[in-house]
Amino acid sequence: MSDISIAIASHSGYGHTRQLAAAVADGARSVPGTQVHQVDVALLGDADWELLDGADAIIFGSPTYMGTASGAFHAFAEATSKRWMTRAWSDKLAAGFTNSGSMSGDKMHTLQYFALLAAQHGMLWVSLGLLPGWNTTTSGPEDDNRLGFYLGAGAQSFNDTAAVHDADLSTARHLGRRVAEQTHRAGLVTREAA
Amino acid sequence: MSDISIAIASHSGYGHTRQLAAAVADGARSVPGTQVHQVDVALLGDADWELLDGADAIIFGSPTYMGTASGAFHAFAEATSKRWMTRAWSDKLAAGFTNSGSMSGDKMHTLQYFALLAAQHGMLWVSLGLLPGWNTTTSGPEDDNRLGFYLGAGAQSFNDTAAVHDADLSTARHLGRRVAEQTHRAGLVTREAA
Amino acid sequence: MSDISIAIASHSGYGHTRQLAAAVADGARSVPGTQVHQVDVALLGDADWELLDGADAIIFGSPTYMGTASGAFHAFAEATSKRWMTRAWSDKLAAGFTNSGSMSGDKMHTLQYFALLAAQHGMLWVSLGLLPGWNTTTSGPEDDNRLGFYLGAGAQSFNDTAAVHDADLSTARHLGRRVAEQTHRAGLVTREAA
Amino acid sequence: MSDISIAIASHSGYGHTRQLAAAVADGARSVPGTQVHQVDVALLGDADWELLDGADAIIFGSPTYMGTASGAFHAFAEATSKRWMTRAWSDKLAAGFTNSGSMSGDKMHTLQYFALLAAQHGMLWVSLGLLPGWNTTTSGPEDDNRLGFYLGAGAQSFNDTAAVHDADLSTARHLGRRVAEQTHRAGLVTREAA
Numbered sequence: 001m002s003d004i005s006i007a008i009a010s011h012s013g014y015g016h017t018r019q020l021a022a023a024v025a026d027g028a029r030s031v032p033g034t035q036v037h038q039v040d041v042a043l044l045g046d047a048d049w050e051l052l053d054g055a056d057a058i059i060f061g062s063p064t065y066m067g068t069a070s071g072a073f074h075a076f077a078e079a080t081s082k083r084w085m086t087r088a089w090s091d092k093l094a095a096g097f098t099n100s101g102s103m104s105g106d107k108m109h110t111l112q113y114f115a116l117l118a119a120q121h122g123m124l125w126v127s128l129g130l131l132p133g134w135n136t137t138t139s140g141p142e143d144d145n146r147l148g149f150y151l152g153a154g155a156q157s158f159n160d161t162a163a164v165h166d167a168d169l170s171t172a173r174h175l176g177r178r179v180a181e182q183t184h185r186a187g188l189v190t191r192e193a194a
Numbered sequence: 195m196s197d198i199s200i201a202i203a204s205h206s207g208y209g210h211t212r213q214l215a216a217a218v219a220d221g222a223r224s225v226p227g228t229q230v231h232q233v234d235v236a237l238l239g240d241a242d243w244e245l246l247d248g249a250d251a252i253i254f255g256s257p258t259y260m261g262t263a264s265g266a267f268h269a270f271a272e273a274t275s276k277r278w279m280t281r282a283w284s285d286k287l288a289a290g291f292t293n294s295g296s297m298s299g300d301k302m303h304t305l306q307y308f309a310l311l312a313a314q315h316g317m318l319w320v321s322l323g324l325l326p327g328w329n330t331t332t333s334g335p336e337d338d339n340r341l342g343f344y345l346g347a348g349a350q351s352f353n354d355t356a357a358v359h360d361a362d363l364s365t366a367r368h369l370g371r372r373v374a375e376q377t378h379r380a381g382l383v384t385r386e387a388a
Numbered sequence: 389m390s391d392i393s394i395a396i397a398s399h400s401g402y403g404h405t406r407q408l409a410a411a412v413a414d415g416a417r418s419v420p421g422t423q424v425h426q427v428d429v430a431l432l433g434d435a436d437w438e439l440l441d442g443a444d445a446i447i448f449g450s451p452t453y454m455g456t457a458s459g460a461f462h463a464f465a466e467a468t469s470k471r472w473m474t475r476a477w478s479d480k481l482a483a484g485f486t487n488s489g490s491m492s493g494d495k496m497h498t499l500q501y502f503a504l505l506a507a508q509h510g511m512l513w514v515s516l517g518l519l520p521g522w523n524t525t526t527s528g529p530e531d532d533n534r535l536g537f538y539l540g541a542g543a544q545s546f547n548d549t550a551a552v553h554d555a556d557l558s559t560a561r562h563l564g565r566r567v568a569e570q571t572h573r574a575g576l577v578t579r580e581a582a
Numbered sequence: 583m584s585d586i587s588i589a590i591a592s593h594s595g596y597g598h599t600r601q602l603a604a605a606v607a608d609g610a611r612s613v614p615g616t617q618v619h620q621v622d623v624a625l626l627g628d629a630d631w632e633l634l635d636g637a638d639a640i641i642f643g644s645p646t647y648m649g650t651a652s653g654a655f656h657a658f659a660e661a662t663s664k665r666w667m668t669r670a671w672s673d674k675l676a677a678g679f680t681n682s683g684s685m686s687g688d689k690m691h692t693l694q695y696f697a698l699l700a701a702q703h704g705m706l707w708v709s710l711g712l713l714p715g716w717n718t719t720t721s722g723p724e725d726d727n728r729l730g731f732y733l734g735a736g737a738q739s740f741n742d743t744a745a746v747h748d749a750d751l752s753t754a755r756h757l758g759r760r761v762a763e764q765t766h767r768a769g770l771v772t773r774e775a776a
Contacts, residue, residue, distance in 0.1 A: 065660050067538065067698040074656035078647050090323060091376075101523030102536025103491040103544075109698055115309055116649040116691055119321035119344040124376065127313035129284060135489030136548045148490025150313040150455065156491075160524045182285070182318065186380050259466050261504040261732065268462035272453050295717030296730025297685040297738075303504055310455040310497055329683030330742045342684025344649065350685075354718045478711060479764070503697055507709035507732040512764065515701035517672060538701040570673075570706065574768050 004183045005035045006176075007052050010061030011042050011072045016099045016157040016164050017063050023169040024059055024097060024153075027176025034180045041076035053083070057093035057183045058123070059176070060114040064098045067106040068113055077117050084121055093186060094118035095126040095179045097153035097172055099164070104147075111151040126182050128152055128175055133167065144171045198377045199229045200370075201246050204255030205236050205266045210293045210351040210358050211257050217363040218253055218291060218347075221370025228374045235270035247277070251287035251377045252317070253370070254308040258294040258301045263308070271311050278315055287380060288312035289320040289373045291347035291366055293358070305345040320376050322346055322369055327361065338365045392571045393423045394564075395440050398449030399430050399460040404487045404545040404552050405451050411557040412447055412485060412541075415564025422568045429464035441471070445481035445571045446511070447564070448502040452488040452495045457502070465505050472508055481574060482506035483514040483567045485541035485560055487552070492535075499539040514570050516540055516563060521555065532559045586765045587617045588758075589634050592643030593624050593654045598681045598739040598746050599645050605751040606641055606679060606735075609758025616762045623658035635665070639675035639765045640705070641758070642696040646682040646689045651696070659699050666702055675768060676700035677708040677761045679735035679754055681746070686729075693733035708764050710734055710757055715749065726753045
């Protein structure tokens with residue numbers, strides 16, 4: 001049986017999102033039979049587009065700036081319109097993660113956009129799949145999904161430090177693992193169809 | 195091999211959404227090995243909740259009133275919070291359809307809400323999977339996805355007639371068929387996990 | 389010169405949103421020449437509808453349950469369709485606030501819905517108007533807008549306590565004051581037009 | 583009494599949005615005492631930023647590509663972060679318009695983003711303020727707001743022609759006029775505060 005292939009298509013402005021992307025990759029790789037590829041959407045070459053085209057699942061990642069994904073991510077999203085026209089990414093699985101300086105920070109809008117981009121391509125959206133980790137006085141910010149997101153993984157990193165919160169990295173690993181598991185469940189339909 | 199089970203959980207105010215739900219059901223039933231159950235979310239009994247709990251996929255449907263699903267649908271969504279707490283619907287597939295009197299009519303917000311409700315439950319969202327049918331001078335309103343929705347199926351029915359547009363019914367059948375196909379692809383994980 | 393009138397149209401499930409509504413009212417009342425009316429949208433009588441119709445601004449409030457406003461709020465929103473048809477609320481100012489157990493908790497979707505409901509009625513949306521209070525290592529959760537919302541005021545109250553965070557109450561007071569100030573700026577056009 | 587100043591900050595890919603921007607400008611200019619400035623956000627110079635900073639209202643415009651504003655618009659939105667930090671655009675009025683090839687085409691998400699960008703800046707959002715023009719069998723596509731949008735003006739132009747629908751141009755003129763009227767109502771607070 002063939003390995004499945006997961007591509008992480010992300011942009012990082014100051015490095016926080018890059019750390020999250022690495023954690024998503026670690027989580028995905030922890031599932032046996034999973035190939036993981038990192039693609040920087042601000043530096044896309046032909047080989048990167050081929051990795052995206054050949055993937056069984058694509059995980060989108062970006063900081064949230066001014067209430068949505070970065071300009072670099074949006075330039076990439078616009079450039080996917082050729083694949084949209086040919087339905088090249090149809091039926092792939094998709095998921096997403098984002099980071100900003102404050103707890104909410106309108107990150108949800110970025111996740112909504114990722115889910116909408118996936119829908120435009122005819123993909124299936126894999127939600128985070130976690131209850132909130134910190135919504136009672138007996139829980140705390142060390143728990144997975146401490147911020148209470150559902151469409152994907154949301155992280156909060158203070159603007160004046162390079163550090164990413166341990167719980168957010170753990171949540172990102174969970175997302176990568178979950179996407180790999182769901183992609184194994186769904187099987188290699190992408191490449192069978194080609 | 196067991197049949198898969200798809201539940202259509204919808205509310206209809208004046209009958210247009212009911213016609214769409216029937217078309218979604220027809221599309222799903224057209225895929226061999228698929229059991230389809232219709233649930234009226236405004237009239238939920240214990241047997242209906244059991245059908246929802248036992249389904250491999252749930253398709254949400256509602257008219258769009260004042261920019262979102264109907265009050266009856268929202269009462270249902272709030273009542274699903276017990277299932278949310280126990281993750282009873284986790285990993286099921288989900289999809290959605292909606293109707294309103296005008297072309298856009300903020301129907302997209304209703305579809306966004308359906309996708310968000312699915313994410314809260316840890317479900318996987320199945321997009322419509324169609325290019326727009328009417329976006330050139332050589333296409334026309336008789337084509338599937340004539341309105342150009344992506345997250346799910348959007349229909350437009352004039353407020354002063356009971357009729358639903360043929361292309362919208364056809365698009366609804368497509369959605370039902372696609373959800374059935376994707377559910378067969380993903381397999382019976384829901385009941386295996388129980 | 390006449391006083392302006394601000395109506396707070398909200399629903400509270402367990403009391404947290406009620407405390408926020410009171411804080412919004414306090415903030416609005418702190419602006420001279422401002423009449424403030426509280427309306428419980430789950431218990432609407434004719435007198436309440438008259439207060440809403442006569443207001444220069446309406447501030448929507450609800451807990452966020454399952455990713456959107458409560459079922460009770462949505463029943464109210466659907467019931468406003470008569471005012472939609474007659475444009476009775478056109479050009480009024482509008483704003484919103486919401487509460488949930490976790491930091492994000494998809495509260496942003498509730499605020500998006502409030503803004504969309506206002507747009508359906510032809511109202512003007514008053515944003516929160518604050519930078520995030522807690523997005524650096526030198527700031528903290530005691531600052532206004534500690535969660536980083538923009539469309540309106542977002543509060544986080546643990547599910548197992550009746551307490552509402554002081555910073556969230558202060559943020560709610562800010563919202564009330566801001567809506568009153570902007571309503572004075574815009575003037576009594578609602579009643580002049582009647 | 584001073585004139586008010588309205589800036590239209592838009593990007594056009596193939597010319598349809600440019601025609602809409604001109605119609606918005608015409609509508610705004612039809613209100614006495616209104617200066618209107620067109621700014622191409624893909625070609626921003628210092629003088630353009632000064633026009634935006636000095637405006638009493640900013641109207642955002644972009645095509646909808648892949649479910650959101652164009653990459654060029656998003657690069658502009660990200661570049662406004664300095665103004666966000668200094669609250670330079672706080673309390674200005676804001677509004678938006680967008681175009682795509684199909685009826686819905688996820689244009690609503692673009693309008694949601696424009697409203698969110700305005701909220702991040704502490705602006706007030708002016709909705710379209712029209713009932714849908716084409717939602718009964720006795721109305722037709724020649725009526726204003728034929729597509730049924732509320733947050734702003736949505737237009738539909740076929741991909742294979744340069745033409746923009748007369749009703750969409752008329753709707754755009756309505757939006758410009760409405761923003762000018764509401765800006766006169768709110769007064770010159772922006773420049774008084776400077």
